[in-house]
């Protein structure tokens with residue numbers, strides 16, 4: 181089993197902080213559509229197992245309704261706070277960002293998070309509103325309630341609004357990213373502006389986005405490196421300085437994912453995945469808002 185002894189590299193952010201290059205997500209399977217007060221013990225147990233395996237980067241959001249579970253799992257795993265990297269996101273209470281973070285911190289039983297994200301840009305109706313919300317995020321960083329601030333699901337035009345007036349630029353944009361949604365223009369923009377990219381849905385080609393044109397190359401690279409195709413996908417992100425956020429309720433799978441830290445893809449292999457992946461388009465999340473956006 182790959183585990184805590186498998187070192188996870190960090191990526192340096194534009195504000196001087198560092199983020200571990202793989203995150204354990206508490207959305208997806210754990211997302212609660214119903215009553216938030218019904219505690220999901222499986223989510224707690226999985227988040228404890230993840231930390232024991234060495235996943236110190238934990239990705240939450242108020243809308244998942246699992247922050248209480250994440251807080252309990254953090255308490256149970258007893259990893260020193262300074263070793264953990266905890267993210268949460270605001271969307272349900274976007275009209276009161278400081279109040280939303282205060283509520284999240286209470287549920288997480290923490291005094292600060294490492295990264296606070298605006299979950300999506302679709303709830304701001306004007307440039308001024310985007311800029312006002314970002315100012316609130318900057319205030320939270322200045323108060324020490326979050327070490328870094330960023331966004332999720334933003335396109336270049338939303339980021340442009342922020343850059344017009346920001347004092348502190350976004351450290352991260354968390355987006356759907358995998359071989360069937362390579363976001364080439366957006367990634368180029370991130371690099372030019374010093375914004376780090378986090379990839380959710382990194383395993384899409386082997387989960388809901390498959391079967392497809394990357395299957396053969398993933399299988400062949402998996403044989404070469406003695407891992408599963410999923411770990412090739414995680415490594416494909418890491419080798420492009422993109423932080424994959426993944427998840428699993430299966431301890432063996434979480435352990436296997438860490439094998440992505442034990443090898444590197446060469447530029448030709450990355451290119452082969454890019455070329456095969458670009459033959460198909462698949463978007464797995466936010467389709468109700470993004471159906472018209474095609475490959476962006």
Ligand SMILES: NC(=O)C1=CN([C@@H]2O[C@H](COP(=O)(O)OP(=O)(O)OC[C@H]3O[C@@H](n4cnc5c(N)ncnc54)[C@H](OP(=O)(O)O)[C@@H]3O)[C@@H](O)[C@H]2O)C=CC1
Pocket residue numbers: 204205206207208209239240299332333354355380381382383384386387410425426427428429430433465
């Ligand atoms: N900012 C945003 O808008 C969004 C953020 N996220 C964040 O990203 C996190 C990661 O989620 P997601 O994007 O789904 O991550 P992935 O693409 O990494 O998929 C993880 C899921 O795939 C399943 N899986 C893994 N390997 C296989 C396989 N070989 N065959 C079939 N199923 C497999 C796992 O199921 P199993 O439990 O059975 O192993 C798990 O449910 C979320 O938890 C959330 O924190 C996600 C979506 C949107």
